[in-house]
Amino acid sequence: QKEVEQNSGPLSVPEGAIASLNCTYSDRVSQSFFWYRQYSGKSPELIMSIYSNGDKEDGRFTAQLNKASQYVSLLIRDSQPSDSATYLCAVNGNSGYALNFGKGTSLLVTP
Amino acid sequence: SQTIHQWPATLVQPVGSPLSLECTVEGTSNPNLYWYRQAAGRGLQLLFYSIGIDQISSEVPQNLSASRPQDRQFILSSKKLLLSDSGFYLCAWDRAMNTEAFFGQGTRLTVV
Numbered sequence: 212q213k214e215v216e217q218n219s220g221p222l223s224v225p226e227g228a229i230a231s232l233n234c235t236y237s238d239r240v241s242q243s244f245f246w247y248r249q250y251s252g253k254s255p256e257l258i259m260s261i262y263s264n265g266d267k268e269d270g271r272f273t274a275q276l277n278k279a280s281q282y283v284s285l286l287i288r289d290s291q292p293s294d295s296a297t298y299l300c301a302v303n304g305n306s307g308y309a310l311n312f313g314k315g316t317s318l319l320v321t322p
Numbered sequence: 323s324q325t326i327h328q329w330p331a332t333l334v335q336p337v338g339s340p341l342s343l344e345c346t347v348e349g350t351s352n353p354n355l356y357w358y359r360q361a362a363g364r365g366l367q368l369l370f371y372s373i374g375i376d377q378i379s380s381e382v383p384q385n386l387s388a389s390r391p392q393d394r395q396f397i398l399s400s401k402k403l404l405l406s407d408s409g410f411y412l413c414a415w416d417r418a419m420n421t422e423a424f425f426g427q428g429t430r431l432t433v434v
Contacts, residue, residue: 243420254412254425255366299366307419308373309356309381314365 213238215302217313225321230287232316234300237281243303244276245310246285248296255299259285290320324349328413328426335433341386341400343429345413348394353415355396356423357388360410372396408433 214237224230232246243262247255259274261267261283267274273286283302287294297317301310328345335341347353357369368381370388378388385404389397396413413426 243422245422252430254428257422257424260422301423303420304368308354308379309368309371310366310423311368312366 213241213302213305213311215300215311215313217298217300217316219314220317221319222316223319223321224290226290226292228290228320230290230294230318230320232285232287232298232300232318234283234285234313235281236283236300236302236311238302238305238311239278239281240305241278241281241302244274244283245301246272246274246283247299247301247312248294249299249315250296258298287318290318292320292322294318295320324415324424326413326415326424326426328429330429331427332430333432335403335431337405337433338402341398341403341407341431343398343411343413343431345396345398345426346394347415350394350415350417352393353417354419355390356414356416357396357398358412358414360412362409366412370398403433405433407431 216235246259248258249255261274261276264276271288275284297315299315300313325348355372358366360366372378372390386400411429414423416423
């Protein structure tokens, strides 16, 4: 069973701080990595995708990938209360179709 | 642009009743289609995926089934619901292997 592991949290950060969310995966041959944001009662929304080692930045979000360590992270700069949500890490399945999801990390940004 | 529609948004069904959830995608052709379930406090569990009309792969053996009668239509069904079928059902699509998936708004199913 290919696994994606995340700390369930909650991770609490003050408004304006950097939130750091981490994810590890077990399948060494995984190629595609994604971060989704899910507000309570809503469906997941894609935030970032990353396919190569290193950093990828999009606005306040930075995804980091280290395939050697099988580690993906998401940094949220200048965190806002509206960023409070559950963040899901996803990795492509071994068939290439569908995604394996972690259980998510709950983020709370306090004013 | 592409959109995905899923309905109904909420559903309360008695144990033993049938189920039919429908999902359609607009603005693209030949999408890969997926059904996931998210139970309370648990991660997203892949139920079925389809890479083409009438091509269905099942990931979890259970009393659910899926069908894809048209290119952009994906249906999740059950003949007799169990209490354990309660959860948040999500339809998703992607363009190709190893690409990002986009989700519908979900159906919250409560079996009573």
